[in-house]
Amino acid sequence: MSSTNISPTERKPKLLIVDDDESLLRLMSIRLSSEGFNVTSVDSGTQAIRLLFHTPFDVVLSDLRMPGMDGLSLFDEILHQHPDLPVIIMTAHGSIKDAVAATQRGVFSFLTKPVNHDELRKTLFQAVAQTGSNELGDWSADIITRAPDMIRLLKQAEQIAPKNVSVLITGASGTGKELLAKAIHKASDRKDKPFVAINCGAMPENLLESELFGHAKGAFTGAVQANIGLFREANGGTLFLDEIGDMPVSLQVKLLRALQERSIRPVGSATSIDVDVRIVSATHNNLKEAMEEQRFREDLFYRLNVVELELPSLKERFEDIPLLADHLLKLSAKKHGINVRKFANDAMNLLTKAKWPGNVRQLVNVVERCVALTTSKIIPASLVEQALSQETQYWPTLTEARDSFEYKYLCRLLQLTDGNVTKASELAGRNRTDMHKLMKKHGLDAAEFRIAN
Incomplete structure (x- = not known):
């Protein structure tokens, strides 16, 4: 043989x-x-x-x-x-x-x-x-999946993890981009060094710059002591830049310079400091559209997007819903000390058929709610149905909430002005170019509002 x-x-x-x-x-x-x-x-x-x-x-x-x-x-x-x-x-x-x-x-x-x-x-x-094998190591233990698309994605992540290349993770909000970033860090040669994460869309520009690059004592009002910044905190390890598409263009220039020169200059300091970090970034936005609209620098995009990994939505990996639901149920039951074993078959069918616009993050909230309210060891379909129907079932991120408000605001504005973009721009206090960019971002066509009215 x-x-x-x-x-x-x-x-x-x-x-x-x-x-x-x-x-x-x-x-x-x-x-x-x-x-x-x-x-x-x-x-x-x-x-x-x-x-x-x-x-x-x-x-x-x-x-x-x-x-x-x-x-x-x-x-x-x-x-x-x-x-x-x-x-x-x-x-x-x-x-x-x-x-x-x-x-x-x-x-x-x-x-x-x-x-x-x-x-x-x-x-x-x-x-x-x-x-290679479909069996993955401990580095991916926190990612629960049997979906072929996810397994292929994780095998790609494992392949590029040891290589010191920048990775861009794309996908809808709630799909687990930070979880994948942590897994890549665990599979890399930097696993014994820090993993540091920041949401670039959650803070104003001046504060974000200070958080990333640090600041000298007295650099601005309130800077009573120096701050080393997240680049230096992550030195030797991985820096995860979540919602990179929301970073202001002026700060994108400074980030690009830091990546090119592998050094940073704290706010208020005249001295540059060498840093060694691997950048993993993530966004739910279409960065190519953002580049066309000059909201994202092309040179920074290619610096960050050496390898792109696109996470599927929860609905696209439907075979994972029962696995995830059972896993989350066990975690929640243990966390809250509740004696609950599983979802009833018809309850699991409801979970599998749901649309899940909030993806895994929404599933986590629904399971938590069911575990908290159950009075039996087996969660019934009625409780799942109640959890799915509650508007409070899923708490959006700041970026999701802002996008949702922006979309609804634009729709009402265009309805109010009968689809007249000039009038809408005046009411919004924006110029026509900005208004057209916002409409394009949300897939809105002024003509549809004229027809509707």
Whole structure:
């Protein structure tokens, strides 16, 4: 037996075989299972896509010519949905031209039938070595997931964590951007140094500058003592800049200079101080739109966005809702000393079907409310329904509250002025350019308000 077989103590790589030839499918499944692969087999590309939607695999082995969806069409769909998943294609109709075309499109390997088994085994192990395992280390223990999209994201995070590159985490509010930032820090070589976080949209510009870079004693009124600032506090570790899209443009210039020169100058000081920090930033805003509107510097964007990780919404990782709900229930029950074991089945169905505009943060609040109000060991659907219907179920962040107010204000203003942007600008005390930027930010069209009235 080949020395490349899986040892009994190792995790078996998960292999998906796709072929419409049932006898060949059965034979390959038996042989590859005996060599240490955890094999799942299906006889069509459509079945494979359906399976990949909820089950993670390490590698896919597919026939080229199949009824309906052929091997290359299956590969294209996998490339779109699971870009890091290697695909090996087999065909009895192989040619050099086909192989070149397939590998240029990103197919991991192209094998001609009848497949040489030693060559197949070697290629499969090479593909598995490229992807690694779906099992993640302790660094990600705080992130509860089984969703394929999240697992791929965490594997990408693990891959870039040891590299000293800046990371931009995007996604809607409440998706867990700070939690992912902490996980990246734990997986990096800086894990024994500080992790320091700040919300760039939660404080005025002058205070934010002092918080980031520090200030000298007497630098401004009230500065009765020096402050080292968060850059120096995070020295050797990671500085997490949350809601970076809300940072004032004038301060963006100073941040860019600090990142380029790897040094900071405290407010009121004439001396620069060298710092060694890894920057992880996050935003729920579209920074490319902000750059077009000159609200965010392009040079800073490319300095921060060496690697971008986009967190899916809770609704996009719906298979995680039961996992998260049970986990949060146990934490809340222990925290409050309440004897509650689980959600009733119909209660869990309600949680799974909810829209979750506030994402994981909102789920936390709903579970907390249910645990606090339950009078039984099993939380009933009626209590979940009550929690979901309460407007106070989810407390927004300052940025979310501000955006919500801004949107409602603009809608009422445009209704009041019959969609006349000039009149709306005058009432708001803003110029027309600013008004158009705000309307674009919130996806508002003045014509719709004219039609409505």
